[in-house]
Amino acid sequence: MSDTRPGEPDLTTYRDAQLSPDFSELRRRFRRFVFPMTGLFLVWYFVYVLLADYAPKFMAHKIGGNITVGLLFGLGQFVSTFAITLLYVRWxxxxxxxxxKHLRDQIEGEPS
Known part of the structure; x- marks a missing residue:
């Protein structure tokens, strides 16, 4: 008895797709975008945390009114999260x- 439903590709189709050069290229492009962006964000986040812990006077420095450097860095975390999300969606x-989609269509046997 087969493990797939009628009209669904079998496991060898998925294995063949995973071993294909198109899939490897797709994975490579994904990693070339996501890993550096994740690293950049983590560095930015840890700089914020370390400054908050080890440079409290700097983070408490008032820019104007009750606005401090720490508040601006904290808000910058939200802004950078949205910016990275927008960049990823656009990319x-x-x-x-x-x-x-082309690879999925090939796996499912649909014309592209």
Whole structure:
């Protein structure tokens, strides 16, 4: 008895797709975007945390009114999160999703 439902690709189809050069290229492009972006964000986050812990006077420095350097850095965390999300969505729409859809169509046996 087969493990797949009618109309679904079998496991060898998925294995073949995973071993294909197209899939390897797709994975490589994904990693070339995501890993550096994740590293950049983590460095930015840890700089914020370390400054808050080891440089409290610097973080408490008032910029104007009750606005401090620490508050601006904290808000910058939110802004950078949204910016990275927007960059990823834009990158994925233009450079990743079309090729991923093409590969999916090949696996499912649909015309591209």
């Amino acid at each position: 994925a729409d233009q450079k990743f999703d079309p090729d991923a």
